Amino acid sequence: MAGTDHRRRAPGGGPAIILVEPQLGENIGTAARAMMNCALDDLRLVRPRDGWPSDKAVAAASGADMVLNKARLYPTIAAATADLVHVFASTARDRGIVRREVTPRRAAIEMKSHIAAGEPCGVLFGPERTGLLNDDLTLADTVLTVPLNPGFSSLNLAQAVLIVGYEWYITGSEAPSETLHTGLSRPATKAELLNFFEHLEEELVRNGFLRNPESRPSMVRNLRSLFQRAHCTEQELRTLHGVVTAFAGPRQRSKDAGLG
Amino acid sequence: MAGTDHRRRAPGGGPAIILVEPQLGENIGTAARAMMNCALDDLRLVRPRDGWPSDKAVAAASGADMVLNKARLYPTIAAATADLVHVFASTARDRGIVRREVTPRRAAIEMKSHIAAGEPCGVLFGPERTGLLNDDLTLADTVLTVPLNPGFSSLNLAQAVLIVGYEWYITGSEAPSETLHTGLSRPATKAELLNFFEHLEEELVRNGFLRNPESRPSMVRNLRSLFQRAHCTEQELRTLHGVVTAFAGPRQRSKDAGLG
Numbered sequence: 001m002a003g004t005d006h007r008r009r010a011p012g013g014g015p016a017i018i019l020v021e022p023q024l025g026e027n028i029g030t031a032a033r034a035m036m037n038c039a040l041d042d043l044r045l046v047r048p049r050d051g052w053p054s055d056k057a058v059a060a061a062s063g064a065d066m067v068l069n070k071a072r073l074y075p076t077i078a079a080a081t082a083d084l085v086h087v088f089a090s091t092a093r094d095r096g097i098v099r100r101e102v103t104p105r106r107a108a109i110e111m112k113s114h115i116a117a118g119e120p121c122g123v124l125f126g127p128e129r130t131g132l133l134n135d136d137l138t139l140a141d142t143v144l145t146v147p148l149n150p151g152f153s154s155l156n157l158a159q160a161v162l163i164v165g166y167e168w169y170i171t172g173s174e175a176p177s178e179t180l181h182t183g184l185s186r187p188a189t190k191a192e193l194l195n196f197f198e199h200l201e202e203e204l205v206r207n208g209f210l211r212n213p214e215s216r217p218s219m220v221r222n223l224r225s226l227f228q229r230a231h232c233t234e235q236e237l238r239t240l241h242g243v244v245t246a247f248a249g250p251r252q253r254s255k256d257a258g259l260g
Numbered sequence: 261m262a263g264t265d266h267r268r269r270a271p272g273g274g275p276a277i278i279l280v281e282p283q284l285g286e287n288i289g290t291a292a293r294a295m296m297n298c299a300l301d302d303l304r305l306v307r308p309r310d311g312w313p314s315d316k317a318v319a320a321a322s323g324a325d326m327v328l329n330k331a332r333l334y335p336t337i338a339a340a341t342a343d344l345v346h347v348f349a350s351t352a353r354d355r356g357i358v359r360r361e362v363t364p365r366r367a368a369i370e371m372k373s374h375i376a377a378g379e380p381c382g383v384l385f386g387p388e389r390t391g392l393l394n395d396d397l398t399l400a401d402t403v404l405t406v407p408l409n410p411g412f413s414s415l416n417l418a419q420a421v422l423i424v425g426y427e428w429y430i431t432g433s434e435a436p437s438e439t440l441h442t443g444l445s446r447p448a449t450k451a452e453l454l455n456f457f458e459h460l461e462e463e464l465v466r467n468g469f470l471r472n473p474e475s476r477p478s479m480v481r482n483l484r485s486l487f488q489r490a491h492c493t494e495q496e497l498r499t500l501h502g503v504v505t506a507f508a509g510p511r512q513r514s515k516d517a518g519l520g
């Protein structure tokens with residue numbers, strides 16, 4: 001049974017996104033877009049209401065044709081999930097049945113680990129109006145619920161796929177949560193920063209701003225702390241030196257003219 | 261100035277969602293839905309292309325009317341962010357300018373902690389086609405980028421709002437991972453920061469530093485971006501005003517003496 005030999009799937013692929021009886025072609029297209037946003041490409045369709053292929057899906061997918069072209073059609077959820085080892089059922093509803101329920105984040109962590117172990121995963125999404133039926137849920141081992149405002153939790157199909165895909169995409173990625181982009185320049189060294197402080201403070205003594213010996217230490221501390229927090233680049237420090245020089249220049253000239 | 265007194269905002273509210281020149285009413289409506297999904301209710305609109313109120317927005321919001329009814333209209337980003345202390349700019353693009361960039365998850369953690377400290381936050385979203393301009397980014401202190409498939413990363417407006425809101429909604433109210441201690445002062449509002457920019461730039465035009473019209477826009481952007489990143493307090497801005505005034509004073513005198 002080739003269809004159930006899950007070892008045939010390319011390793012490292014993401015989970016299959018399985019749309020159960022989707023009603024509108026547009027929604028299949030926007031779901032394909034959301035998949036592509038998240039580098040997912042295994043789209044499976046169970047009895048799409050308006051048939052397949054769908055021009056409306058292609059139009060709505062604008063650019064995610066690759067996902068649509070690869071999409072496969074199945075007569076039942078059982079057939080669509082036959083080669084999978086772990087199946088999550090996405091639903092917003094409390095069905096009153098016994099099940100294991102996870103958040104998209106938890107599901108993403110589990111799927112990463114399953115897929116790394118060679119165990120293919122998939123996520124079921126129900127029809128737009130009704131969602132998955134209780135009988136559909138019995139074909140999944142885990143329920144996946146997006147934790148949202150309880151009074152207003154319904155998402156459209158593409159949004160639900162996007163949240164699941166987004167969590168999949170960012171889970172375990174090495175990407176830092178914070179980056180300082182410095183363009184063509186590089187972060188300034190502390191020596192360069194001190195050099196700027198000295199330039200600035202020298203001019204501030206000269207123009208009188210730091211003349212009061214009582215307030216001077218705290219003024220200097222405040223200014224230094226402010227520029228430390230900005231994490232300046234070397235280029236920005238050169239700009240700041242230029243600012244100070246531009247300000248100080250006329251002062252020098254005015255002093256020369258006896259006005260200082 | 262009631263408009264800049266951020267302590268007036270009700271505690272516990274979420275970040276403001278600021279749509280900059282949104283083109284289609286439908287997109288404002290679906291963004292409002294996404295906000296409601298995530299229990300956000302402070303929608304601000306800067307120059308919506310097709311006017312306001314919008315029947316198309318109401319139709320697309322289906323059920324999120326409450327968010328639309330409360331929406332406020334502003335002529336500029338500066339006006340829309342005047343009462344905020346922390347502003348994130350949502351953008352997918354690499355702009356080649358120096359900025360601090362965070363993921364939606366990191367932004368959510370930071371906003372939770374800022375808002376708990378009584379410091380209002382907001383997130384800017386650009387027009388559908390073009391996104392935010394570089395000049396718009398200088399009105400934010402941090403760039404927010406959703407880490408997605410680099411080859412296919414564009415999200416529609418409602419999806420971008422949903423991801424930011426989803427991370428906001430699920431981020432626990434655990435202890436903040438990062439705090440800025442501001443001593444006896446308070447964080448400056450964006451209106452106060454803009455006021456300093458204007459003072460600084462006026463004097464830099466006067467002393468010739470910004471005289472070259474070709475390099476001027478990027479010079480201004482670089483300086484603004486640097487001070488945005490520093491997250492100045494109100495007291496520090498007063499010190500900076502003093503610095504600029506101290507520098508500018510003699511220049512004025514030297515001009516009076518015919519040396520300018």
